[in-house]
Amino acid sequence: MNIVVLLKQVPDMEKVKFxxxxxxxxxxxxxxxxxxxxxxxxxxxxxxSEKLQSQVISMTMGPPSxxxxxxxxxxxxxxxxxxxxxxxxGGADTKATAVTLANAVKKLSSYDLIICGEKSVDxxxxxxxxxxxxxxxIPHVYYVDEVRKIEEDYxxxxxxxxGGRYIKRVKFPALISVTxxxxxxxxxxxxxxxxxxxxxxxxxxxxxxxxYLNPEEVGLKGSPTRVKxxxxxxxxxxxxxxxxxxxxxxxxxxxxxxxxxxxxxx
Amino acid sequence: xxxxxxxxxxxxxxxxxxxxxxxSYELLGKGRELAEKLGAxxxxxILGPKDIDIKELIYRGADKVFYIEDDVFNKPEExxxxxxxVEAIKDIKPExxxxxxxxxxxxxxxxxxxxxxxxxxxxxTELEIDDSDKLIQIRPAFSDNILAHIHTVTYPQMATIxxxxxxxxxxxxxxxxxxxxxxxxxxxTRLVEILEEIKGDGIDITEAEVVVAGxxxxxxxxxxxxxxxxxxxxxxMIGASRDLVDQGYISSDYQVGYSGHRVKPKLxxxxxxxxxxxHLAGMxxxxxxxxxxxxxxxxxxxxxxxxxxxxxxxxxxxxxEKLKRQESIA
Ligand SMILES: Cc1cc2nc3c(=O)[nH]c(=O)nc-3n(C[C@H](O)[C@H](O)[C@H](O)COP(=O)(O)OP(=O)(O)OC[C@H]3O[C@@H](n4cnc5c(N)ncnc54)[C@H](O)[C@@H]3O)c2cc1C
Ligand SMILES: Nc1ncnc2c1ncn2[C@@H]1O[C@H](COP(=O)(O)O)[C@@H](O)[C@H]1O
Numbered sequence: 311m312n313i314v315v316l317l318k319q320v321p322d323m324e325k326v327k328f329x330x331x332x333x334x335x336x337x338x339x340x341x342x343x344x345x346x347x348x349x350x351x352x353x354x355x356x357x358x359s360e361k362l363q364s365q366v367i368s369m370t371m372g373p374p375s376x377x378x379x380x381x382x383x384x385x386x387x388x389x390x391x392x393x394x395x396x397x398x399x400g401g402a403d404t405k406a407t408a409v410t411l412a413n414a415v416k417k418l419s420s421y422d423l424i425i426c427g428e429k430s431v432d433x434x435x436x437x438x439x440x441x442x443x444x445x446x447x448i449p450h451v452y453y454v455d456e457v458r459k460i461e462e463d464y465x466x467x468x469x470x471x472x473g474g475r476y477i478k479r480v481k482f483p484a485l486i487s488v489t490x491x492x493x494x495x496x497x498x499x500x501x502x503x504x505x506x507x508x509x510x511x512x513x514x515x516x517x518x519x520x521x522y523l524n525p526e527e528v529g530l531k532g533s534p535t536r537v538k539x540x541x542x543x544x545x546x547x548x549x550x551x552x553x554x555x556x557x558x559x560x561x562x563x564x565x566x567x568x569x570x571x572x573x574x575x576x
Numbered sequence: 577x578x579x580x581x582x583x584x585x586x587x588x589x590x591x592x593x594x595x596x597x598x599x600s601y602e603l604l605g606k607g608r609e610l611a612e613k614l615g616a617x618x619x620x621x622i623l624g625p626k627d628i629d630i631k632e633l634i635y636r637g638a639d640k641v642f643y644i645e646d647d648v649f650n651k652p653e654e655x656x657x658x659x660x661x662v663e664a665i666k667d668i669k670p671e672x673x674x675x676x677x678x679x680x681x682x683x684x685x686x687x688x689x690x691x692x693x694x695x696x697x698x699x700x701t702e703l704e705i706d707d708s709d710k711l712i713q714i715r716p717a718f719s720d721n722i723l724a725h726i727h728t729v730t731y732p733q734m735a736t737i738x739x740x741x742x743x744x745x746x747x748x749x750x751x752x753x754x755x756x757x758x759x760x761x762x763x764x765t766r767l768v769e770i771l772e773e774i775k776g777d778g779i780d781i782t783e784a785e786v787v788v789a790g791x792x793x794x795x796x797x798x799x800x801x802x803x804x805x806x807x808x809x810x811x812x813m814i815g816a817s818r819d820l821v822d823q824g825y826i827s828s829d830y831q832v833g834y835s836g837h838r839v840k841p842k843l844x845x846x847x848x849x850x851x852x853x854x855h856l857a858g859m860x861x862x863x864x865x866x867x868x869x870x871x872x873x874x875x876x877x878x879x880x881x882x883x884x885x886x887x888x889x890x891x892x893x894x895x896x897e898k899l900k901r902q903e904s905i906a
Binding site for chain 1: 687695697699723724725729771778853879881890898
């Protein structure tokens with residue numbers, strides 16, 4: 311069985327700077343990491359592979375530096391990493407990203423299951439997964455927080471959707487997106503880290519995918535949505551009364567305000 | 577001027593087992609505004625079981641409602657919804673299509689958009705029409721740190737919209753509109769089968785008017801009872817930071833934040849929560865925020881209306897005692 315994990319290298323959100331005056335995001339000041347939700351996706355894949363002797367391939371579309379993320383994924387248990395990188399892929403929205411990823415998956419000799427994260431912390435749409443599934447014409451199940459069972463042709467999962475938890479049985483090949491509740495990603499072992507350092511990451515450019523992909527479909531050209539402007543909203547300031555002493559009378563003042571605002575019955 | 581190939585604003589009305597989700601009325605409210613600016617009709621489409629009271633969608637502003645009626649739509653099976661919605665949109669040819677950014681909407685919309693070959697903007701918080709009648713979609717990105725203004729160059733211009741961003745459309749029972757019923761397309765082979773719904777306790781923290789939330793300042797799971805007592809007195813629910821969920825103190829149904837639930841209650845009381853950006857992303861739009869924290873430099877104080885620098889184990893009981901005393905007077 312072959313499992314593909316889609317993972318994205320993202321800026322470390324704690325360190326990205328947002329300039330509200332100029333409306334710009336400075337990613338360069340921040341380091342990068344694997345999108346936190348994708349670590350859950352990877353862990354889910356590795357757990358399955360430990361039970362079923364399957365191969366885990368991690369795949370990402372990104373700049374050459376995203377090789378680091380793939381190496382880390384190997385340290386965390388993936389068998390192989392594939393980096394889709396080409397200037398032509400730049401400026402992609404979710405559709406162009408999904409088209410690129412889906413066609414790279416087609417180039418693999420075979421696959422049964424694709425696992426992605428619930429969303430990326432920078433793109434923040436949660437769309438790429440379902441779009442990849444549509445372009446591959448395979449079923450998808452979103453917001454999976456538990457894998458129940460794997461059979462020859464099916465996977466049974468629990469999907470946290472529509473205010474309920476639904477047990478869904480899906481035929482392979484399929485795509486699932488996972489939430490952080492599915493598992494706790496383990497840390498890479500020292501041995502795996504050493505192995506990862508030597509691992510060869512495959513790099514595919516648009517040329518390598520030309521049998522599958524039309525250059526018009528990728529990157530900015532292939533993106534139907536265009537960002538016209540970004541705005542960094544200033545933090546909303548609240549009235550911010552802070553009290554350190556005489557808390558009892560402050561609490562009385564709060565109750566009075568709550569009544570005035572009709573939050574408490576008077 | 578030639579007739580536009582795509583015309584009208586289409587709202588996808590979500591339901592859960594036949595009960596229309598309130599986000600649908602919010603989308604109709606906003607949809608009406610957009611339709612009027614464009615001088616175009618407002619449509620609604622619902623894929624649901626038999627006998628949904630769909631006149632309600634007309635009372636809330638739709639000029640025409642498409643109702644694809646089949647009991648298979650009692651279950652959230654995106655693939656079935658997708659096939660039907662895609663065909664309907666190809667027929668209707670709207671210029672704009674809006675879907676609620678609920679869990680189901682977020683799973684369904686990208687599937688539909690890709691099948692139609694159009695773009696999709698996720699999780700919008702504002703929509704406008706520009707001078708050339710194009711839709712401007714405004715959405716938070718980068719974990720809610722920025723707002724992006726987005727145009728779509730293909731049709732329909734599709735977006736998912738966050739729940740509780742817009743006001744519900746006013747209900748007018750004298751409004752009239754057309755209802756078009758259609759039969760569902762139900763394929764014989766299904767790749768996804770829903771075996772069972774696991775009955776939960778029906779907790780929905782996003783509907784609570786008051787949330788009393790605890791963070792790592794809470795020392796043991798038992799201590800959550802203290803917050804529960806306060807929440808009960810205020811007619812609200814308890815909530816939690818991710819830390820408490822990760823420690824197994826409480827289920828993720830109660831988690832507030834970027835990877836939990838977004839809440840917008842009238843009152844949010846943060847007890848022993850530092851106010852990390854990922855937590856703020858889930859509660860910063862609350863009407864009134866009270867923060868209790870021993871650390872005066874905790875970022876939660878920057879967005880609190882009332883900040884109390886103090887030990888939650890002393891302050892929360894004080895709230896409880898005062899509320900009880902008031903009740904006994906009343
Ligand atoms: C991708 C991602 C998603 C995330 N999603 C979420 C999310 O959805 N929700 C979320 O909450 N977090 C989320 N986080 C985690 C977030 O970054 C913080 O780690 C978390 O919110 C911290 O929780 P906390 O405030 O309870 O704990 P801490 O940051 O440890 O704060 C505890 C606070 O309690 C105060 N305190 C201690 N004792 C007392 C006392 N006796 N009385 C009063 N105050 C006291 C301390 O001064 C401190 O300020 C996410 C992180 C990532 C990377
Ligand atoms: N450039 C990318 N390369 C590989 N996987 C991606 C990429 N972008 C998004 N994904 C996957 O799609 C999920 C949802 O991302 P997004 O739609 O950006 O929120 C992520 O958690 C990843 O699993």
